[in-house]
Amino acid sequence: MNGELLNKLRDWRSEQARREGVELYRVFSNATIEAIAAAAPKTKEELLKIKGIKDRKCEKYGLAILSMTSGETPAEIGKTESEESVEKEEAGERVFAVSAFLGLLNIGLRRSAAKVRGEVSSFQMRGGHAYFSISDKDGSVMHCFMWSNDYRISGISIAEGLEIVVSGYPEIYKPSGKLSFRTRTIELAGEGALKKAYDKLKAMLEREGLFAPERKKEMPEFPHRIGLVTSRDGAVIHDFLNNIGRFGFKITFIDSRVEGSSAVRELLSAIRYFKTQKTIDALVLIRGGGSLESLQAFNNEYIVREIADCPFPVIVGIGHDKDVPLVSLAADAACSTPTAVAKLLNVSWEQAGAAVRLAEHRILDGFGAALQERIFYIDRTSGVLEDRLREMIERVRRTARRFSESVAILRERIRAAGDSIPATNRRIAGALAFALQAAGEKIALSEKMLAASDPKRQLALGWSIAFSGGKIIRRIADAPAGSLLDVRVSDGTIRTRVAE
Amino acid sequence: MIRFVRKTKRLMDKKTNLNESLKKLEQIAAWFESRRDIDIEEGLKKVREGALLAKEAKKRLQEIENEFEEVKKGLEEDA
Numbered sequence: 001m002n003g004e005l006l007n008k009l010r011d012w013r014s015e016q017a018r019r020e021g022v023e024l025y026r027v028f029s030n031a032t033i034e035a036i037a038a039a040a041p042k043t044k045e046e047l048l049k050i051k052g053i054k055d056r057k058c059e060k061y062g063l064a065i066l067s068m069t070s071g072e073t074p075a076e077i078g079k080t081e082s083e084e085s086v087e088k089e090e091a092g093e094r095v096f097a098v099s100a101f102l103g104l105l106n107i108g109l110r111r112s113a114a115k116v117r118g119e120v121s122s123f124q125m126r127g128g129h130a131y132f133s134i135s136d137k138d139g140s141v142m143h144c145f146m147w148s149n150d151y152r153i154s155g156i157s158i159a160e161g162l163e164i165v166v167s168g169y170p171e172i173y174k175p176s177g178k179l180s181f182r183t184r185t186i187e188l189a190g191e192g193a194l195k196k197a198y199d200k201l202k203a204m205l206e207r208e209g210l211f212a213p214e215r216k217k218e219m220p221e222f223p224h225r226i227g228l229v230t231s232r233d234g235a236v237i238h239d240f241l242n243n244i245g246r247f248g249f250k251i252t253f254i255d256s257r258v259e260g261s262s263a264v265r266e267l268l269s270a271i272r273y274f275k276t277q278k279t280i281d282a283l284v285l286i287r288g289g290g291s292l293e294s295l296q297a298f299n300n301e302y303i304v305r306e307i308a309d310c311p312f313p314v315i316v317g318i319g320h321d322k323d324v325p326l327v328s329l330a331a332d333a334a335c336s337t338p339t340a341v342a343k344l345l346n347v348s349w350e351q352a353g354a355a356v357r358l359a360e361h362r363i364l365d366g367f368g369a370a371l372q373e374r375i376f377y378i379d380r381t382s383g384v385l386e387d388r389l390r391e392m393i394e395r396v397r398r399t400a401r402r403f404s405e406s407v408a409i410l411r412e413r414i415r416a417a418g419d420s421i422p423a424t425n426r427r428i429a430g431a432l433a434f435a436l437q438a439a440g441e442k443i444a445l446s447e448k449m450l451a452a453s454d455p456k457r458q459l460a461l462g463w464s465i466a467f468s469g470g471k472i473i474r475r476i477a478d479a480p481a482g483s484l485l486d487v488r489v490s491d492g493t494i495r496t497r498v499a500e
Numbered sequence: 501m502i503r504f505v506r507k508t509k510r511l512m513d514k515k516t517n518l519n520e521s522l523k524k525l526e527q528i529a530a531w532f533e534s535r536r537d538i539d540i541e542e543g544l545k546k547v548r549e550g551a552l553l554a555k556e557a558k559k560r561l562q563e564i565e566n567e568f569e570e571v572k573k574g575l576e577e578d579a
Binding site: 221222241244246247248249250251252253254255273349352353355356358359360362363364365366367369370371373374 | 518519521522525526528529531532533538540543544546547550551554557558561563564565566567568569570571572
């Protein structure tokens, strides 16, 4: 792959994205850029063969790309064949065209990227872009230019007399021939100016209601997919990861600078990534403690609004001194350490465990109480039954005892009576014996009478008894024609049918 | 890694269930506390249901390794 071309393409893409105010990947993805560098297309047709380049992009960027692959820089698009050949040769005896020479200088100047501090001495907005100059006390002046989008996200309102630090690189503006500082970011210089800007923005956003409690989204129950934005380096990310519980969190991390001139841009890009993906339950933004100056990115109006506008809850964990970062005020939840943020995410999971255990207890207690009640009832009722049974048994026993006592008494009396018979009442005994004898005779007589009237005796004498259906036949009507009769005689039964 | 992903996916499907399980458990607990005369048969049925829910919830709440993924997009600024 052509490394030089790749770098060129990347520079061009950054510039283009900035000009359009879009993310880098909206111009071309890394893969596409690399594919272009590898294929180095020379024609539109070749360019269109590369994956990720469709008609629309070819139309929009084709000329710029092709000018680079054929060895030109984007700033030099449109120059003539002869100019190009000039640039390709060693500088020295060559005579340059002005544009080509300035182009060459600009390539060199690009390497002089720097941060410069000064006081704003003039300021003008033209076509949305910022034109201003900064100067020192000794009168040195530097002209600066800033694309509208860069200026907007800087969150700073330039005004004459304001002390600022600009980051970027110098460039000669060909139409005027003047040196201009291509500014990418501006920061306020000095705590005093920062504090003033902070207070002003805070008051304004407060008036707008951006920090109002009713705006805050509720923390999700059982958050699972977490977006994490912080710096890869430093202790905060470790503190966070060490303290977040093992509940199967799915953490999507985007590394971002959290301090310095590129912090705002990177944070913005990361937040927007999650906003477009929309696959997280909560966004976590963490950073270690710092001064107002080092936390500038978190007091940037653009970032604050972006945070307030997130469709998912945002948890911010930023250490701070006196002034709470505006991002923390706009977030749905704010802590001052990454550990606290991690614990906040753990809460519902941990509580769920306790809730399950509590519910189990309550259910078992409830059921246990119901069972206990039932057992009591059974005990009580079975107790009553037992009592009754015992009572009945007792009554029977008592009766039996009384009976046997009576019998014993009677026996005793009879014995006592028996003892007294020979001594006192022989007469009565004699009478009793006579009476018994008479009774015996009476019984014998009765037996004889009974024997005389026994039907079997009659049968033996030649009588018979006819039955029909087990009933004795007394009348003709009892034995209709055809009915079966049992005729009992002295030695058995004759079965017969009535003929007539 | 793949194992984790699959595990997580399964858990995601069950995610709402954890919430549901907790709600149902709470309802059952409240049922026991809200009445004086509990039918033992019905109570037993509720206890069984509760035990099952609690078991499921506990399974989801046991220690599961987190998944960590870094997104690298065209962020490299030429600064």
